[in-house]
Amino acid sequence: MKIQGNCSDQFSAVREAFADSLRSGADVGASVAIYLDGEPVVDLWGGYTDQERTQPWQRNTITNVWSTTKTMTALCVLVLADRDELDLTAPVTKYWPEFGTAGKNHIEIRHLLGHTAGLPDWDQPMNLDDLCDWEKATTLLARQSPRWEPGAASGYHRFTHGFLIGEVIRRICQQPIGTFFADHIAAPLDADFHIGLAVKHDHRVSDAIPAHGPAPAANPRVAIPVGTYVTAQDTWSAQWRRAEIPAAAGFGNARSVAAVQAVLASGGQTPSARLLSEATCRMVFDEQSHGMDLVLGIPVRFGMGYALKAGDAPVGMPNLHTCYWGGRGGSLVVNDLDARMTIAYVMNQMTHLGLTDPRSHKLLQTAYEALAL
Template identity: 60%
Template sequence: MTAIHGTCADQFVEVREALASTLDGGLDVGASVAVFLDGEPVVDLWGGYADPERTRPWQRDTITTVWSVTKTMTALCTLILADRGELRLDAPVARYWPEFASAGKDRIEVQHLLGHTAGLPDWDEPLSVDDLCDWDKATALLARQEPRWEPGTVSGYHALTHGYLVGEVVRRVCGRSVGTFFAEEVAGPLGADFRLSLTPEQDHRVAPIITHDRPRPATGRTEAAALPRTMITPEDSWGTRWRRAEIPAVAGYGNARSTAAVQAVLAGGGAAAGRRLLSEAGARAALTVQADGKDLVLGVPLRLGTGYGLNSAEISILPNPNTCWWDGWGGSLVVADLDAGMSVAYVMNQMRGREYIIGDSRGTGVLTAAYRALGRG
């Protein structure tokens, strides 16, 4: 049996069992899970290995790429700035980023960026990984192009562009990159080991992504106008340039503890671990519905809030209405339940095929066990 390390309150023993099951069954190589309740950790567990050869044990401080779970970190930065009155979510993006007004984008609002309804799911010409690592180029191209549909009317998942669009608004408002703002205003105060880019000193702690199965495409039909053409591969995350760049839709690094610790702020109505980063109203702004219907890119129904997925009829494993979530390519998952005051995170290094939405059995097993501990499973 795989050794499981860390701490787990007796009430949440099924969460430990869920992690042990995926490691012992070969579904995971290395992974971590965490549950925060009322801003405090009640589960902090890890096990397995940080490398595909299974020679390097997953440690307490091991971190890995969480892919699109990174979007929740970028979104939280924007919610904080809005709560402070430094920007308005319903204001035109061009108020803060004047160049963005070109090509018929003058009425696109900040909340449209966060809710994937801005009509900019990709660049007009596919970008290379080197281009993605060039912030000025990536954002300038987005500022010049036309939206592919009427902004604010329907969602089309902004898989890569989301981080540049939201991140550039953050940079224009506060004069700091979104990664710097996150480090100084979110991760730092919370003591959370989550980063939007890595320094060389952090490289030794990284568990490289392992590609067990190539992820399957989303079910359903992608609309031609929304068809993404900029492609990345899991192996791109192994590169030094990728790690040093800020690609704040997909290139965040953390573990379950740090992921759940940050989103515990949202679950706690703006406060966690004795630190208040948002007012209660500011936290609940994440629940404002931006889109509810078939997503043009993913081809499945999605109910989207301000930077997060929301509870819906399609997600039966989320029992409480005021719940935010997002998952990452290959399996990582974070949920912030404002009704229960609970955040749950699952982070792993072995990617597997997935079904949208919240469809990976490893993360859903952890989540279901956490809710059973609260008597909601």
């Protein structure tokens, strides 16, 4: 399998691991990127954009990265916090007064970031049309009660996370989160990542390929089931691409994910300017919860907008100041502030394994082995 792109000699084993994944058929089309000290040392892509394997994955191919988008949403919050336009410990009602009903007046911004707000789902069933209706999605959340004491535990806010945080950003900046991200993060970094995809980019999109076989049986440790609402096929639609769904509908590739997130791993410094202070970058590690997630049914340690290194974490990392998250189907981004390294993996072939996907784990393991050389 021919792999394209660039890879430093130090990380040649990552190239081999990536090639093996494509050669074996575990991946159809994919990309992997590593930034070290803010500079790209791995930028590889290969395979095909379609399940029939007729169209090659190109340098500028992008795809839906699902919940890896949440790391971009979190970065928007950190940028505003760094500018003193948003206080992570302030009540949400400071920015969104209508939110303070039904026992939610004490919910803080940090609870939204750490999935501890008690609003992991809507109280009524939602569909694709509803998810694409910003006013409806946010108004319903503002009216309902939390399902547990905010701050007491995490319960993964699968879709609500982006609407809750996105509405706070909209109230502060008077612009949608997709526009804020594009203007204040993607543009300065020249990063090809989009929350709300313009029609001019449609020809570059590789549609998500549904996972093989039936979904696994329900996890018995899930205390609060939430709706999934969207299939892989739904994300093929123009409706999904145009909508701003900042918890799940981001489009990019490994290069663009790593380019954006490397800002965090490099202490806030970009190639041309400082986007965040080092102190703000370290805010990510303010632990919000650590235990069995009520929605995921797995142990997770959440900080500010990211999961953190922990002995019981689904993703293994050697260094203390490491944060990460991934997307449905297998995409993953890891920021290691101790090693000043970011690694991102983005693909089109989905699996049912999520954060335990062996494809991303192999690349991550290989990257750390190369780093130790």
